Amino acid sequence: MAIPAIAGLAFLVLPLAGLLIRAPWTTLPERLTEPGILAALRLSLLTATLATIVCLILGVPLAWLLARTTFPGRRFVRALVTVPLVLPPVVGGVALLLVFGRRGLVGEWLDTTFGFTLPFTTTGVVVAEAFVAMPFLVISVEGALRGADSRFEEAAATLGASRWTAFRRVTLPLIAPGVAAGAVLCWARALGEFGATITFAGNFPGRTQTMPLAVYLALEQDLDAAIVLSLVLLVVSVVILATMRDKWVGVP
Amino acid sequence: MSLDAHLVVKRDGFTLDATLTAGPGEVVALLGPNGAGKSTALRALAGLIGLDDGHITLDGRRIERDAPEHRHIGVVFQDYLLFPHLSALDNVAFGPRCRGVSRTESRVRATELLTRVGLSDHVRKKPRELSGGQAQRVALARALATDPKLLLLDEPLAALDARTRLDTRAHLRGHLGTHHGPTVLVTHDPLDAMMLADRLVILEDGRVVQTGDAATITSQPRTDYVARLVGLNLYRGHATEGTVRVADDFTLTVAGAFTGDAFVAFPPSAVALYNVRPEGSPRNTWPATVTAVSRQGDALRIELTGPIQVAADITSAAAVQLGLEPGREVWASLKATEATAYPA
Numbered sequence: 001m002a003i004p005a006i007a008g009l010a011f012l013v014l015p016l017a018g019l020l021i022r023a024p025w026t027t028l029p030e031r032l033t034e035p036g037i038l039a040a041l042r043l044s045l046l047t048a049t050l051a052t053i054v055c056l057i058l059g060v061p062l063a064w065l066l067a068r069t070t071f072p073g074r075r076f077v078r079a080l081v082t083v084p085l086v087l088p089p090v091v092g093g094v095a096l097l098l099v100f101g102r103r104g105l106v107g108e109w110l111d112t113t114f115g116f117t118l119p120f121t122t123t124g125v126v127v128a129e130a131f132v133a134m135p136f137l138v139i140s141v142e143g144a145l146r147g148a149d150s151r152f153e154e155a156a157a158t159l160g161a162s163r164w165t166a167f168r169r170v171t172l173p174l175i176a177p178g179v180a181a182g183a184v185l186c187w188a189r190a191l192g193e194f195g196a197t198i199t200f201a202g203n204f205p206g207r208t209q210t211m212p213l214a215v216y217l218a219l220e221q222d223l224d225a226a227i228v229l230s231l232v233l234l235v236v237s238v239v240i241l242a243t244m245r246d247k248w249v250g251v252p
Numbered sequence: 253m254s255l256d257a258h259l260v261v262k263r264d265g266f267t268l269d270a271t272l273t274a275g276p277g278e279v280v281a282l283l284g285p286n287g288a289g290k291s292t293a294l295r296a297l298a299g300l301i302g303l304d305d306g307h308i309t310l311d312g313r314r315i316e317r318d319a320p321e322h323r324h325i326g327v328v329f330q331d332y333l334l335f336p337h338l339s340a341l342d343n344v345a346f347g348p349r350c351r352g353v354s355r356t357e358s359r360v361r362a363t364e365l366l367t368r369v370g371l372s373d374h375v376r377k378k379p380r381e382l383s384g385g386q387a388q389r390v391a392l393a394r395a396l397a398t399d400p401k402l403l404l405l406d407e408p409l410a411a412l413d414a415r416t417r418l419d420t421r422a423h424l425r426g427h428l429g430t431h432h433g434p435t436v437l438v439t440h441d442p443l444d445a446m447m448l449a450d451r452l453v454i455l456e457d458g459r460v461v462q463t464g465d466a467a468t469i470t471s472q473p474r475t476d477y478v479a480r481l482v483g484l485n486l487y488r489g490h491a492t493e494g495t496v497r498v499a500d501d502f503t504l505t506v507a508g509a510f511t512g513d514a515f516v517a518f519p520p521s522a523v524a525l526y527n528v529r530p531e532g533s534p535r536n537t538w539p540a541t542v543t544a545v546s547r548q549g550d551a552l553r554i555e556l557t558g559p560i561q562v563a564a565d566i567t568s569a570a571a572v573q574l575g576l577e578p579g580r581e582v583w584a585s586l587k588a589t590e591a592t593a594y595p596a
Contacts, residue, residue, distance in 0.1 A: 154300050155333040157320040159347035160398055169346070173337040 016234065023231055024224045031228045039206050040214040041232060047122065047210060048190040051129035052137075055186050058130075059137040060179065064167065066138070067145035068153075085135040092131055093199025100127065100200075124201035125208050129190035137186040144178020145171070184244045188237060253401055253433040254278075258306035259296045261289075268292050268458040269306075274402075274434030274451075281437045281449030285477055289458040290438040291330075294404050297436065299323050311401050311433075321350070326400030330407040332391035334379035340366060340390045341375040347398035365393040369427070385416040392427060403428075403435040409444055421447055442481045446470070454478055472594045473517060484517045485562050488596055496593050502559035504586070505535045506593040513596040520553060522590035523564035526583040527574055536586040542578050545571070552576075556584060 024031065031037065065071075066078050084092055100107040100118040110116050118124045148171060156166035172179070194212040201208040203217065211233055218226035253276045261268040268289040274280045282290045295301045297308060299320035308316040315323050326347075334343050344362035349355065366375050369389040379387055388408065395403060408424060409417050425448055428435050439445050445452050446466040454462040454469070454477070462474045473479040479486035489498035491514035497503045504516055524530075530537060540558035547553070551565040554576060564584065566576075574582065 149333075151329070151333055152335060154298075154320070155327070155329060155335075156346070156350075157300070158298050158323075158325060158327040159394065160321050160324075160350035161346070162321055162350075165350055170335055 019227060019230055019234060023227050027224070028228065031225065032232070034225075036205060036214070037225075037229060037232070040209055040211050040229070043122070043125070043206070043209065044191055044211040047125045047129055048187050048193075050126045051133055051190040052183055052187040054126065054130040055134045055137045055190075056179075056183060059134050059182075059186075060141055063138045063141035063145060064171075067142045068150065081138050082135050084132050085139075089132055089193065089195025089197075090199050093128060093196035096128060096131060096196065096200040100124075119200055120202040120204065120208060122201075122207055125197055125210060128196040128200040129193045132193050132196050133186040133189040136189050137182040140182025140185060141175065141179055144175035144182075147178070148174045181244060184240055188240050191236065192233070253311045255297075255308075255310050255402055255434045255436070257297060257308040259293050259308070260303060260305035261292050261296050261301060262304045263292070266292075266458060268296070270453075270455060270458070270460045272297075272436065272453060272460075274436060276434060277432055278451065279428050279435040279437060279449045281439055281445035281452050282455055283439055283442060283445045283452055283481075284455035286440060288455045290440070290455055291406060292458075293455070294327075294406050294436065294438050297402070298325050298327050298404055323402075324398065324400050325402045325404060326395030326398055328388075328391045328395045328403075328405045328408055331411055332379075332387050334382075334387055334390055334394070336379050339376050339378055340371065340382065343379070343390055344394045344397050347394060351398060362393070362397060365397055366390070369393050369423070383416070384412045385420045388412065388420055389423070392424065396427070396431065401433045403431050403433060405435065405437045407439055408437065409441070410439070424448060471517070471592065472515065474515060474596075479517065484519055485523075487516045487560060489514060489516065491593055491595075499559050502538065504591055505588040506591040507589050508593045510593070510595065514593045515596050516591055516593050518586060518591040520548075520563040520565040521551070522586055523562060524585050525554065525564055525566055525570070525574060525576070526585065529583050530585050535588055536591070538584055540582055540584045542576055542580045542582065544578060545576055556582070558584070 062081065066074065066081070097104065097119060099105050100110070102108065102111055102117055102119065107118060110118070118127055152170050152174065153166045156170045157163075161169065192212055193210070194216070197208070197210060198213055203209050203213045209217070211229060215226050215229045215233070218229055255272065255274040257272045259268055259270050259272065266289065270289070270293055272280065272282070272293065282293060284290050292301065296303055299315075299318060303316050306316070307314060310323070310325075334340075335346065338346065341359060341362050344365055345358040348358035348361055353361070363372070363375060366372060369392060371386060371389055371393070374382060374386060379390070382390065388411075392408075409421055412420055421444065428448060437445070437448055449466075451463065451465055452469050453460055454475070456475060456477055462469060462478055469478060470482040473482055473484055473486050476486060487496070487498035487504070489496045490512070491506075492511050494509045495503045495505050496514050496516050498516060506516055538559050540556040540562070542554055543557050544555040545552055548565055550567075552568055552571045554564045554566060554571070556562050556564060562584065574580075576582070
């Protein structure tokens with residue numbers, strides 16, 4: 001058992017170590033302040049955060065619906081929600097194009113009615129990231145809701161609280177750790193999103209070129225730049241992981 | 253303010269069908285064994301489950317279709333369900349806040365109530381920092397804070413240890429006295445029911461089998477469950493002027509002369525046991541076989557079989573003298589004056 005276990009560990013750790021070993025440490029400060037990198041980083045943080053907010057606004061009520069109510073086809077809806085989790089992101093991007101593209105089902109209507117197009121815009125990046133990351137939030141919040149005692153909501157109701165008040169003042173504080181964990185996972189997934197973004201939003205520096213896209217592009221032109229960008233993403237991920245474990249999830 | 257309810261709830265194989273009334277300031281205890289439908293009745297009153305039939309009239313208004321938040325019913329849950337993230341003060345202030353009272357005003361009211369239940373030093377504490385008895389008081393204060401038209405208590409003392417239970421029971425009794433609306437209390441503990449309630453409603457298998465004040469229930473039980481609860485031997489039979497036929501070939505001579513279907517009840521301590529058939533006075537004597545011996549307070553509880561199943565309480569000394577053990581054959585006797593008969 002020990003040998004495959006060590007091999008497994010090495011398999012996970014070696015590539016990360018390789019990244020650290022090959023990093024151009026001496027020129028790192030200049031490279032980090034290159035305008036291209038900063039723009040990509042800024043765009044990545046912005047879009048991932050916006051996507052997380054979208055997921056929170058839409059995903060928490062959806063999770064509540066799945067956890068607290070029964071309606072015909074609930075299991076089917078639940079399965080649908082998890083589809084983006086297993087769907088290749090590129091396919092997700094194609095699907096988004098078909099719906100929100102200029103000639104898409106909803107996109108055409110949006111274009112003719114509001115003169116508003118999603119694909120190949122920063123908003124498009126947010127949409128692509130939210131589509132891929134939402135299941136992480138919904139599943140996490142639904143789990144937290146199932147774990148929380150629904151009788152607290154009943155107690156709140158007998159005290160005169162509407163469903164919304166009971167949810168906001170009782171349930172939400174009780175499941176806050178689950179929501180936070182879900183939001184962090186969702187944010188991390190959105191930050192690393194590549195396939196759906198490049199398919200749906202393209203790769204325009206400053207507008208839709210997020211960090212992962214920048215890494216991919218840099219890999220073909222300037223290996224060191226790709227390594228630096230990767231390092232930044234690695235650091236951000238590790239920081240997220242550490243914060244999440246200690247602060248929000250309470251894992252010992 | 254009074255309550256008049258006919259509760260019909262059908263849940264996979266179980267049917268609750270009970271009428272329940274309570275006047276202003278009256279405390280009614282719903283007493284019954286586990287699974288009798290007590291909690292179902294309480295949840296139906298609170299609106300947490302719907303009625304399949306019947307009605308709930310509170311303060312002259314039909315409320316059975318109202319959502320729980322519009323019923324103005326205060327509930328003290330069995331495990332209190334204090335909101336763990338809120339302080340005792342904010343738990344109590346929660347109800348008034350939901351009913352549109354300002355934050356400051358709600359807190360003033362909550363502080364008053366917590367002071368009234370003797371917890372003025374604990375307002376800032378979170379529920380996990382409170383003892384069982386304190387949590388129970390906060391739960392009571394929280395339910396009373398909305399000035400409910402009806403107060404419901406679900407096993408209010410079940411979660412407490414014996415010592416706290418005694419204090420809390422006395423405390424609760426005082427507070428129930430100050431509530432102007434009706435109170436319905438659910439419990440499986442006859443002592444709680446008798447100490448706290450003005451009237452008892454006995455629920456068995458989803459139906460009301462007996463109602464009355466504590467004195468009537470304890471002296472004239474009408475089902476085996478109630479008889480066991482109050483510690484009486486109970487038989488059903490046909491009375492003819494001072495004797496009641498309780499088994500095919502067995503009659504008991506009793507106090508109370510009437511004719512018709514009757515119950516006979518007597519305490520286990522009224523039964524005396526002998527090795528040989530006793531001479532003289534007691535008219536009720538019969539041969540019996542010991543089936544079980546157990547301790548019951550200071551006495552020994554002897555279970556006997558024979559023409560009727562009966563429980564007898566005798567002193568340990570007498571038990572030793574008689575050499576009582578399962579299988580032993582004895583003579584049982586019962587004074588006619590100790591056996592009460594009443595119409596069935």
